[in-house]
Amino acid sequence: MGNASGMDMEATPARLRAIADNCGLSPNALNRAIQIADNRPDSGEWGRFMSYAMLAIGSALALAGVICFFAYNWANMGKFIKFGLVEAAIVAMVVGAWKLLPRMSGKAALTAASVLVGPLLAVYGQTYQTGADPYQLFLSWALLIIPWVVLGMFDGLWLAFMAILNTALILYGQQIAGRGMFLEVFLLNGAGFVAWEAQSIMKKPWFSGRWLAGILSIGAFLPLVISGVSLIVGHEREMRDLVDLFFFLGATVLVWLHYRGGGTDEFVLSVSTAGVMVLVTALIGNAILKNGDHGALLFMALVIIAQVAAAVAWIRWNISRREGGV
Amino acid sequence: MSRGKAPTLREVLGALEAEKLSDSGTAGRFEKAVDELYGKPAKTNPWFLRVLVGTGAWVASLFLIGFIFATGMAKSGGAWAFMGIIFIAGAIFLRKIGEEGGDFFSQLSLAGSLCGQGMVIIGTGMVTDSGEAGALCGIILAILMPWLYPETVQRFMSGILFAGSISVLTSLLKVPQSHPISLLLAAGVGGWMLYQDRVSIDTNYANAFKPVGYGLVISAVVMLVADSFHLGWARFGVLTMILTVGLGLLALLLAWIIVRDMNGSREKPVAWFLPLAGIVVVCAMTTSAPGIIGAIGLLTLGFFRRDKVVMALGIACLGLFLSSYYYNMGLTLLQKSEILVLCGAVLLIARALSRGMLTGGRDGKS
Numbered sequence: 001m002g003n004a005s006g007m008d009m010e011a012t013p014a015r016l017r018a019i020a021d022n023c024g025l026s027p028n029a030l031n032r033a034i035q036i037a038d039n040r041p042d043s044g045e046w047g048r049f050m051s052y053a054m055l056a057i058g059s060a061l062a063l064a065g066v067i068c069f070f071a072y073n074w075a076n077m078g079k080f081i082k083f084g085l086v087e088a089a090i091v092a093m094v095v096g097a098w099k100l101l102p103r104m105s106g107k108a109a110l111t112a113a114s115v116l117v118g119p120l121l122a123v124y125g126q127t128y129q130t131g132a133d134p135y136q137l138f139l140s141w142a143l144l145i146i147p148w149v150v151l152g153m154f155d156g157l158w159l160a161f162m163a164i165l166n167t168a169l170i171l172y173g174q175q176i177a178g179r180g181m182f183l184e185v186f187l188l189n190g191a192g193f194v195a196w197e198a199q200s201i202m203k204k205p206w207f208s209g210r211w212l213a214g215i216l217s218i219g220a221f222l223p224l225v226i227s228g229v230s231l232i233v234g235h236e237r238e239m240r241d242l243v244d245l246f247f248f249l250g251a252t253v254l255v256w257l258h259y260r261g262g263g264t265d266e267f268v269l270s271v272s273t274a275g276v277m278v279l280v281t282a283l284i285g286n287a288i289l290k291n292g293d294h295g296a297l298l299f300m301a302l303v304i305i306a307q308v309a310a311a312v313a314w315i316r317w318n319i320s321r322r323e324g325g326v
Numbered sequence: 327m328s329r330g331k332a333p334t335l336r337e338v339l340g341a342l343e344a345e346k347l348s349d350s351g352t353a354g355r356f357e358k359a360v361d362e363l364y365g366k367p368a369k370t371n372p373w374f375l376r377v378l379v380g381t382g383a384w385v386a387s388l389f390l391i392g393f394i395f396a397t398g399m400a401k402s403g404g405a406w407a408f409m410g411i412i413f414i415a416g417a418i419f420l421r422k423i424g425e426e427g428g429d430f431f432s433q434l435s436l437a438g439s440l441c442g443q444g445m446v447i448i449g450t451g452m453v454t455d456s457g458e459a460g461a462l463c464g465i466i467l468a469i470l471m472p473w474l475y476p477e478t479v480q481r482f483m484s485g486i487l488f489a490g491s492i493s494v495l496t497s498l499l500k501v502p503q504s505h506p507i508s509l510l511l512a513a514g515v516g517g518w519m520l521y522q523d524r525v526s527i528d529t530n531y532a533n534a535f536k537p538v539g540y541g542l543v544i545s546a547v548v549m550l551v552a553d554s555f556h557l558g559w560a561r562f563g564v565l566t567m568i569l570t571v572g573l574g575l576l577a578l579l580l581a582w583i584i585v586r587d588m589n590g591s592r593e594k595p596v597a598w599f600l601p602l603a604g605i606v607v608v609c610a611m612t613t614s615a616p617g618i619i620g621a622i623g624l625l626t627l628g629f630f631r632r633d634k635v636v637m638a639l640g641i642a643c644l645g646l647f648l649s650s651y652y653y654n655m656g657l658t659l660l661q662k663s664e665i666l667v668l669c670g671a672v673l674l675i676a677r678a679l680s681r682g683m684l685t686g687g688r689d690g691k692s
Contacts, residue, residue, distance in 0.1 A: 007336040007360055014533055015335065018363055023355035029347040036341050039332055041629060043588055049629050054677035057644070062670030064652070068663035270374050277382075297393035301386040301437065308382035309433045312375055319372070 011037040079127045086120045097152075107154035114145040114157060118164070133175050138168035155212040162192050166219065182227040182244050189219035190251065193268075210265060217268045224248035225275040232282045252276060259318070266315050266322075273315065277307045332632065335360055380479045383433060387441035394445070403452025406445050413442025418475055439475050440483065443467050447491075458498045464491030472534040481534050485516065485541015493549070503568055509549045510572040513620065516542030517576065517627055520636060521583070540635070543624070547643060550617045554650045569616035574609035577623040581605060584630055611669075617647030 009015065013034045020030040041049065070077075070085060077085075093113035100106030118141045125132055142164045149161045165188060173181035193216040199206050200213075224244050231241035255272045259265055284303055288296040333341075339356055342348040348356065371379065390413075400406040420435035446467065451460030468488035472481040489512035496504035519539030522532065553569075581602050605619065612618045625640030627633070652662055 007339075007357065008334045009360075009364055010332045011335045011338040012332075014536070015364070016338065017532060019335070019356060019359045022359035022363060023352065025352065025356065026347070029342055029352070032345065032347055033338050033342055036338050037333055039632065040587055041632075046584070046588070051677055051680075053625070054673045057648075058670045058673030058677060060670070061648075061666050062674065065663045065666030065668075065670060068659045068666060072659035072663060266372065267374055270378060274378060294393060294396040297389050297396055301389035301393065304382050304386040304389065305433045305437055308379055308386075309431075312371065312379060312433070315375055316371065 013037060079123075082123050082127065083120070086116060086123055090116045090120065102153075107152055107157065110148055110152045111154065111157045111160060114148050114152075114160060117141055117144050133171070135168050135171035135175055138164050138171060142168060153206040155207045155209065158192075158207075159212055159215065162189065162216065162219070179240075180223075180227065182223040183240070183247060185223040186220050186244075186247060186251070189216050192216045193220055210267070213265065214267045214271075217271045220251070221248070221271050221275045224251070225278050228275075228279045229282045232279065232286050248275065248279075266318050269318060270311070270315055273311045277304075277311060280307060376479060379433065379436070380482070383436040383440055383479065386433070386437035387444065390437060390441040391444055400445070400449070403449045403454075405449070406452060407449025410442045410445030410447075410449055413438050413445060414471075414474075415442075417442060421475060421477065435475075436477065436479060439471070439480060443471065443487070458495055461491045461495035461498060464488075465495065472538055476534065478537045481537035482541045485538040485543075486545050487541075488512070488515075488538075489542050489545030489549075503565065505549070505553075506565055506568040506572060509546050509569065510576070512542045512549070513546035513573065513623075514576055516540075516546060517580070517623070520627060520631060520633065543636070543639070546620070547624075547639065550620055550643070551646065554615075554617055554647060563614070566614045566616055570609055570613050570619060573616050573620045573623060574605055577605045577619055577626070578602065580623060580627060580630070584626075612651065615647060615651040617643060618651060621647050 011033070016030060016033045016037055019025070020033070025033070074082070090113050093109045093116065096109035097106045097113060100109060118137070121137050121141055121144075124130070125137060142161060145161060145164075149157055166185060169181050169184055169188060173179055173184070193213055196207070196213045196216060224247060227241055227244040228248055231237055231245060234241075252272045252275065255268055259269045281300070281304060285300055288299060339348065339353060343353060394400055394406075394409065400409050417435040417439035420431050420438065423431050423435075443464075447460050447464050450463040451457055454460075464487055468484045468491060471487075472484045489508065492511055493505065493508040496508050501507060516539045519535040519542065522535045522539075550569075553565075585602075605622075608619050608622060621640050621643035623640075624636055624643060628635070628637030628640050652666060655662055655665075657665070
């Protein structure tokens with residue numbers, strides 16, 4: 001009869017209504033079932049909710065006020081006070097993390113300490129006029145916080161670390177290389193994604209939720225898709241764009257081979273498939289829309305519908321394989 | 327069944343049996359229905375596939391409208407409206423085929439439905455030479471389509487269409503304060519629908535509430551965000567005053583429902599007066615920034631309905647609107663700093679004073 005996964009699902013009103021339609025549950029029984037499933041917060045839960053909300057909002061406002069105060073007086077402060085303030089905040093956060101880890105509050109403190117390293121470097125650069133490029137600040141920032149990132153084992157901190165590295169790379173492209181760093185950003189986020197997958201098969205994985213892997217997969221595919229579209233519709237085509245496209249196709253094939261038919265993550269499949277759809281649409285659109293033929297618009301609509309239908313069918317087939325254990 | 331944790335279907339069935347609302351025969355049919363509906367691999371698409379489908383349908387429908395416009399097939403407004411109706415009827419028919427015929431027909435029908443609605447609205451506007459008639463047509467379609475075309479993406483789009491059409495109609499009719507009226511209507515009806523989703527037993531209606539409610543609430547949030555950029559909050563005016571009072575009244579209504587709910591379940595109404603007093607104080611302090619009370623209302627509604635999407639939306643809005651409010655204050659950084667620290671301290675002191683009452687002395691972790 002009802003399998004374990006089915007009967008142990010959360011009893012949402014929509015599910016109960018669908019079940020009632022299928023099993024002839026009386027309106028009285030359905031009404032009562034929805035009341036039971038409604039599961040509204042009791043007074044204790046409301047109290048805790050308000051308590052947490054006041055703590056979070058109150059702390060955020062007070063902290064913002066302190067930041068505004070120092071921002072107002074910044075120009076008049078001596079360099080030692082400036083350094084002292086930021087360093088004191090970092091030390092306070094690190095001590096807090098030391099006491100509170102591995103709890104969430106400890107991880108949040110370590111993340112705050114890591115974030116504060118950036119302002120410390122900015123103060124250093126401003127005070128001593130080092131002449132360093134902004135990308136160097138971000139790169140130094142990332143390098144300095146590596147030990148905390150590794151020790152913290154916190155996906156929020158890893159995300160911040162990857163964001164800092166991505167910024168350093170993009171700024172390097174703008175300021176030094178004078179070009180888009182599409183392939184390099186792909187390689188960086190792709191490496192992060194592969195590392196995430198590698199840790200997920202360890203006996204004791206560092207991270208349980210897959211959201212970080214999802215964001216990294218978007219960060220890996222998006223720059224190559226942008227590069228691919230500019231290759232298709234742009235006027236100036238360079239060898240580098242072709243290399244980007246080659247990497248996109250290679251990564252897509254790898255993802256499809258790895259996750260197809262019973263893998264664990266249809267989100268990554270969807271991201272890569274959406275990338276292919278964008279490129280195919282750009283390719284066909286670029287070829288047929290230039291002629292000004294009315295039929296091309298109808299054809300484009302059909303192309304998009306067909307692609308979405310094929311993508312949905314393919315990804316649902318993968319979900320079915322995984323859930324069906326085939 | 328533990329409080330705070332969502333009950334499972336098994337627990338609900340057990341409770342019904344304990345209350346003698348279900349016998350062994352019904353229980354067997356219940357489990358069989360669960361097996362048929364949820365025992366097999368999921369029939370519904372995960373959220374990222376729904377986003378993909380929705381985006382694809384929108385883009386495809388734009389190409390379809392562009393095609394009809396370019397060919398000149400529909401030269402008059404009447405022809406546009408007629409073809410739009412044909413498109414909608416065809417989409418409804420195709421959707422029925424799509425249930426068995428596969429994903430292509432499903433996507434084609436969704437794109438056709440959206441395209442058809444756009445054509446009917448444009449056609450009506452052209453025939454009558456009146457934007458008001460077009461907007462009214464949009465409202466009628468937004469009300470009809472969730473039931474004529476019962477699909478999640480369509481229902482979500484109907485919520486957005488309703489809010490947009492109301493906004494355009496009231497604006498064209500030069501209704502005084504048309505913008506805050508349409509925003510408050512979208513927020514109120516959307517919030518009511520998200521509330522009704524969990525209490526109604528009528529399958530046909532109730533399943534439409536949530537997606538339409540999301541569409542309306544997100545439309546209201548978009549309008550508020552646009553206001554905050556366009557107007558630059560912290561500038562006191564009639565518009566912001568009406569919005570603050572209106573959203574404050576909606577929040578008060580929500581608080582009243584919550585208090586009534588707690589009393590109805592015969593639980594001790596601990597600190598019930600705090601939300602009421604809090605809403606009045608927040609509204610009084612932020613008369614020029616209605617988004618703040620709106621975000622608090624969203625957050626509260628999300629917690630009340632245990633809806634993570636609405637809660638996340640409320641948290642994001644609160645951060646955005648608070649930042650916008652303080653950023654746009656015509657004060658020096660020092661004055662802002664004093665106000666921020668004062669507000670934060672008031673909240674933290676209020677929490678410290680009421681902590682025992684709020685948590686019943688049980689929570690020592692926070």
